[in-house]
Amino acid sequence: MKTEEFKRRAIRHGEVMIIPIERLPGNVEKAEAGRRVVIGHSESGHHHVAVSDNVDLTVFRPVGGDTEELYLQVQAVARVEHLKPFDKHETKALQPGLYYVNTKEQYDYFAKRQAKVVD
Amino acid sequence: MTKIVRAPTEAKGGITPEEAVKLKTHADLWIDRIMRTESIEPSRIVPAVERLYEVSGLKRPRVVVVPSPLVANLAGGLSAAIWHLRKHGKTRAATDTATDDATDDATYAATDDATDDATYAATDAATDDATYAATRAATYAATYAATDDATDTATYAATDAATDDATDAATRAATYAATYAATRAATDTATRAATDTATDDATDDATYAATDAATRAATYAATRAATYAATYAATDAATRAATYAATRAATYAASPKHWLRRLVEALTPNAIEFSLGVIRLSWRMRQGGNHWGQYDSYLSACRDVLGLAGLGCWEKYAAWEECAIEGSWRIMHEEFCIVSDFPEFIRVDIERRPHCETGPSHRWRDGWELYHLDGQRLEKEVWESITSKAMTFGEIMAIENADIRALALKYNPEAILNADSKLVDISKRGNALYLIQDTELNRFLEEPEIWFLKMFCPTGRTFVEGVDPAFARKNPKADTCQARALGLTPSQYRSLTVEG
Numbered sequence: 332m333k334t335e336e337f338k339r340r341a342i343r344h345g346e347v348m349i350i351p352i353e354r355l356p357g358n359v360e361k362a363e364a365g366r367r368v369v370i371g372h373s374e375s376g377h378h379h380v381a382v383s384d385n386v387d388l389t390v391f392r393p394v395g396g397d398t399e400e401l402y403l404q405v406q407a408v409a410r411v412e413h414l415k416p417f418d419k420h421e422t423k424a425l426q427p428g429l430y431y432v433n434t435k436e437q438y439d440y441f442a443k444r445q446a447k448v449v450d
Numbered sequence: 451m452t453k454i455v456r457a458p459t460e461a462k463g464g465i466t467p468e469e470a471v472k473l474k475t476h477a478d479l480w481i482d483r484i485m486r487t488e489s490i491e492p493s494r495i496v497p498a499v500e501r502l503y504e505v506s507g508l509k510r511p512r513v514v515v516v517p518s519p520l521v522a523n524l525a526g527g528l529s530a531a532i533w534h535l536r537k538h539g540k541t542r543a544a545t546d547t548a549t550d551d552a553t554d555d556a557t558y559a560a561t562d563d564a565t566d567d568a569t570y571a572a573t574d575a576a577t578d579d580a581t582y583a584a585t586r587a588a589t590y591a592a593t594y595a596a597t598d599d600a601t602d603t604a605t606y607a608a609t610d611a612a613t614d615d616a617t618d619a620a621t622r623a624a625t626y627a628a629t630y631a632a633t634r635a636a637t638d639t640a641t642r643a644a645t646d647t648a649t650d651d652a653t654d655d656a657t658y659a660a661t662d663a664a665t666r667a668a669t670y671a672a673t674r675a676a677t678y679a680a681t682y683a684a685t686d687a688a689t690r691a692a693t694y695a696a697t698r699a700a701t702y703a704a705s706p707k708h709w710l711r712r713l714v715e716a717l718t719p720n721a722i723e724f725s726l727g728v729i730r731l732s733w734r735m736r737q738g739g740n741h742w743g744q745y746d747s748y749l750s751a752c753r754d755v756l757g758l759a760g761l762g763c764w765e766k767y768a769a770w771e772e773c774a775i776e777g778s779w780r781i782m783h784e785e786f787c788i789v790s791d792f793p794e795f796i797r798v799d800i801e802r803r804p805h806c807e808t809g810p811s812h813r814w815r816d817g818w819e820l821y822h823l824d825g826q827r828l829e830k831e832v833w834e835s836i837t838s839k840a841m842t843f844g845e846i847m848a849i850e851n852a853d854i855r856a857l858a859l860k861y862n863p864e865a866i867l868n869a870d871s872k873l874v875d876i877s878k879r880g881n882a883l884y885l886i887q888d889t890e891l892n893r894f895l896e897e898p899e900i901w902f903l904k905m906f907c908p909t910g911r912t913f914v915e916g917v918d919p920a921f922a923r924k925n926p927k928a929d930t931c932q933a934r935a936l937g938l939t940p941s942q943y944r945s946l947t948v949e950g
Binding site: 334337338341342343344345346348350374375377411413416417418419420421422423433435436437438439440441445448449450 | 803824847909916938
């Protein structure tokens with residue numbers, strides 16, 4: 332993907348990284364569709380949510396995979412919101428296109444492994 | 451400009467400047483009601499609840515006032531279970547259907563449909579988009595922003611957590627007790643028999659040997675040593691076990707964590723798990739009273755400020771509104787309504803988030819407390835650690851939740867310096883890569899190198915996150931480590947401009 336296109340569409344929303352991609356990988360299947368879909372789960376309910384006013388958003392996940400890995404199809408300009416009443420990440424516009432949604436990782440020195448950042 | 455229309459059943463064209471001023475006053479009135487800390491008055495809330503049931507077409511309930519939402523939830527759940535068992539017997543007690551019936555969210559739906567929802571539908575129909583949006587922004591949104599952090603969200607989460615804690619503890623106790631009871635007979639008897647035999651054999655043998663030896667040697671010392679040692683060996687374990695068992699039983703019985711289970715056992719001895727399940731689901735019968743007042747701020751503004759007094763919904767709505775003014779959280783059941791008192795105090799910060807650095811942010815008159823810092827709900831032990839301002843960097847890094855870790859870092863800013871961390875790299879974006887070597891923390895974690903990133907978040911907070919030592923050693927650049935954590939290449943990270 333060209334740098335300008337990446338720059339225009341990529342969004343970091345707290346620990347959630349929304350990365351534009353040109354096409355979906357072959358091993359994914361449709362998991363969910365709707366006007367509001369959670370793209371970053373929070374244990375305390377402060378989810379990161381993609382919201383579209385008029386057209387459904389579609390979530391894809393790897394076939395048979397039990398992972399948080401997620402791909403998102405956006406057909407009309409949507410937005411990503413943070414469901415938190417304080418210390419809230421700003422709402423950002425989500426341009427039409429395909430995305431890979433990744434949750435940030437950190438190294439857990441107590442568990443001796445890479446782990447997703449949780450909040 | 452759109453013409454502003456006002457009639458008893460119609461409000462269109464937005465809001466006037468005069469109405470905007472009145473709406474602000476109206477929102478402030480509801481903010482005061484939502485943040486109320488004066489005691490509940492049973493003489494006012496009881497008839498209000500009775501009216502709410504009446505306008506919803508339900509029979510008059512027993513109305514009970516309790517000191518906190520926690521008590522309302524627990525008592526409401528247990529009462530619903532008892533009512534269900536009385537009406538249906540215990541044969542269905544173990545089924546989910548019975549649990550659903552017992553929680554009786556139908557009562558909630560009936561009262562809500564008849565009053566609050568109906569009023570919303572009526573006011574929505576009577577206003578156009580511009581008037582609706584402006585009124586809602588000036589009332590609901592304004593009230594919500596000023597109170598929700600401190601009341602609705604906090605109380606909801608805390609009640610859930612408290613209920614879960616109580617039922618989890620009780621469930622654990624229940625499963626432990628059941629497992630213990632089921633296995634004790636099998637294991638205890640067998641163990642006792644084996645121990646008895648072994649003890650008998652050992653005692654007999656030892657006594658015989660000792661007596662024999664004593665007789666033969668005729669020495670007092672040998673007899674004493676042999677008998678004492680044998681007796682000690684044979685009895686010490688048993689005594690210790692008995693003491694342990696007695697202590698455990700006494701501790702179990704005295705433990706405050708199991709009071710709910712003991713209560714459930716006493717009141718529904720044949721349906722303990724069922725009752726605990728109903729208590730866990732009691733949130734389904736819950737209405738927020740004054741802590742849901744943001745919505746009432748909007749609805750009543752349509753009547754009192756926009757003048758939509760001619761709609762047919764207000765008579766029924768008045769009962770709902772009165773309950774929102776005179777009471778706090780309540781549990782709705784066809785036979786009873788349990789209403790909580792208002793909190794004794796609510797402490798907030800300048801942004802009106804629940805917050806207190808010197809004690810609980812909320813307390814009800816029965817002593818139930820909640821702890822918050824910067825709007826973040828914390829268990830009391832965690833709150834105490836953070837506000838001690840004596841946390842070590844290791845303790846902070848051990849916190850799993852990133853928001854709470856950030857909070858701990860904020861209140862313990864010296865932790866990083868005290869950890870003898872060395873700044874390795876800092877980028878223009880504010881990412882800083884640190885390394886800790888040859889400290890107690892390294893020895894504790896058995897890691898010769900501890901690398902971490904310190905970064906600023908657009909929300910204004912500072913976060914610290916661990917970095918894989920193998921990666922950091924090869925790539926000791928803060929932005930490179932940050933890029934990898936986000937799943938980006940370094941060049942993608944350099945191109946990233948939208949960060950929220």
